[in-house]
Amino acid sequence: MTRKIAILPGDGIGPEIVAEAVKVLECLNTDMDLGLEFESGLIGGCAYDEHGTPLPQQTLDLCKAADAVLLGAVGGPKWEPLEHAVRPERGLLGIRSELELFSNLRPAILYPQLADASTLKAEVVSGLNLMIVRELTGGIYFGQPRGVRTLANGEKQGYNTLVYSESEIRRIAHSAFSIAQKRNKRLCSVDKANVLECTELWREVMTEVSKEYPDVELSHMYVDNASMQLVRAPKQFDVMVTSNMFGDILSDTAAMLTGSIGMLPSASLDANGKGMYEPIHGSAPDIAGRGVANPLATILSVAMMLRYTFAEATAADRIEKAVNAALDAGIRTADIYSEGKQKVSTAEMGDAVVNALKNGA
Numbered sequence: 001m002t003r004k005i006a007i008l009p010g011d012g013i014g015p016e017i018v019a020e021a022v023k024v025l026e027c028l029n030t031d032m033d034l035g036l037e038f039e040s041g042l043i044g045g046c047a048y049d050e051h052g053t054p055l056p057q058q059t060l061d062l063c064k065a066a067d068a069v070l071l072g073a074v075g076g077p078k079w080e081p082l083e084h085a086v087r088p089e090r091g092l093l094g095i096r097s098e099l100e101l102f103s104n105l106r107p108a109i110l111y112p113q114l115a116d117a118s119t120l121k122a123e124v125v126s127g128l129n130l131m132i133v134r135e136l137t138g139g140i141y142f143g144q145p146r147g148v149r150t151l152a153n154g155e156k157q158g159y160n161t162l163v164y165s166e167s168e169i170r171r172i173a174h175s176a177f178s179i180a181q182k183r184n185k186r187l188c189s190v191d192k193a194n195v196l197e198c199t200e201l202w203r204e205v206m207t208e209v210s211k212e213y214p215d216v217e218l219s220h221m222y223v224d225n226a227s228m229q230l231v232r233a234p235k236q237f238d239v240m241v242t243s244n245m246f247g248d249i250l251s252d253t254a255a256m257l258t259g260s261i262g263m264l265p266s267a268s269l270d271a272n273g274k275g276m277y278e279p280i281h282g283s284a285p286d287i288a289g290r291g292v293a294n295p296l297a298t299i300l301s302v303a304m305m306l307r308y309t310f311a312e313a314t315a316a317d318r319i320e321k322a323v324n325a326a327l328d329a330g331i332r333t334a335d336i337y338s339e340g341k342q343k344v345s346t347a348e349m350g351d352a353v354v355n356a357l358k359n360g361a
């Protein structure tokens with residue numbers, strides 16, 4: 001059996017962190033005969049530089065033909081002056097949309113070894129294991145019309161449209177409820193139903209779908225309160241489900257509960273389990289090229305790939321165990337470093353995970 005993985009390193013720290021995740025996959029591939037094959041493509045700013053578009057047709061074809069996609073990150077100051085249609089981020093939104101990856105899972109798990117790395121008190125975050133389910137192909141990110149227009153008085157006006165159809169809400173609701181069913185059976189739907197009609201419909205559909213999952217307890221929370229509750233008492237949450245933009249923001253907040261944004265992986269899934277896997281952070285231009293980025297979010301993203309797309313739970317568990325072993329050994333990249341630990345580079349962290357795999361993880 002061959003399983004094709006499209007590798008899209010992207011920009012900034014993207015190539016540095018993806019190289020470490022591929023190292024981990026190659027190690028397991030040899031060890032467990034997983035049949036993985038890799039082929040690389042361009043996306044984002046590097047694709048624009050080469051082809052004049054952030055999502056070249058050959059990259060799209062490569063991803064459509066693959067069983068799974070591994071992505072680093074896109075974007076950076078170099079491409080900020082470009083017009084919107086060809087900005088690196090458009091490439092990422094384009095591929096999510098083209099592959100219909102509507103269900104974005106962003107787990108925020110605190111590794112006990114990192115309780116001190118969080119800016120929150122250890123007792124607030126210890127034992128944290130939260131899953132954010134973010135709708136990824138709809139909402140204000142994709143709604144039409146959008147743009148910047150000039151009003152009759154000559155003033156410019158920017159506009160975007162927040163839209164969700166019932167079917168879009170229903171399918172992300174089913175994703176979230178089935179995930180909650182396999183966890184602690186508590187789902188919190190986050191919206192702004194007190195102000196936005198669109199999210200009033202969101203709340204209605206969530207409530208309707210909940211009738212099909214009587215074993216899951218559904219609650220609703222306004223997004224402003226949710227952002228406050230996430231830092232006040234994050235362990236009250238089991239699974240959160242929310243719209244594209246709210247999920248983007250809340251997952252960065254949740255990342256910090258775990259010590260660093262460099263720790264949060266993600267899976268973006270279509271209706272059939274095909275997926276794209278990427279860390280939730282960006283291309284970190286401030287540290288790119290220095291070999292100091294934390295590759296663990298990307299390494300944990302390939303664990304999600306093995307679990308969700310390839311149903312290789314044992315291989316996925318092994319990666320998570322190896323990450324634990326590296327952290328147990330006191331190995332830390334700069335973002336999660338604390339006194340008394342060993343500060344390592346991106347590649348050394350990747351090596352530590354590979355060594356842990358070779359040594360029994």
Ligand SMILES: NC(=O)c1ccc[n+]([C@@H]2O[C@H](COP(=O)([O-])OP(=O)(O)OC[C@H]3O[C@@H](n4cnc5c(N)ncnc54)[C@H](O)[C@@H]3O)[C@@H](O)[C@H]2O)c1
Binds near residue numbers: 017092280285293
């Ligand atoms: N999925 C993606 O490709 C993605 C996600 C977010 C942002 N971006 C893009 O990335 C660029 C930079 O955005 P930003 O600065 O707002 O967010 P960012 O996530 O790239 O960086 C925010 C901060 O976190 C740090 N950081 C991020 N990942 C890290 C890692 N693995 N290890 C250690 N530190 C890490 C950075 O150094 C920076 O200080 C922008 O062009 C943005 O559009 C891309």
Ligand SMILES: CC(C)[C@H](C(=O)O)[C@@H](O)C(=O)O
Binds near residue numbers: 093
């Ligand atoms: C780069 C950007 C388009 C992207 C998003 O907003 O979805 C990023 O912030 C993320 O969280 O994956």
Ligand SMILES: [Mg+2]
Binds near residue numbers: 249280
């Ligand atoms: Mg984001």
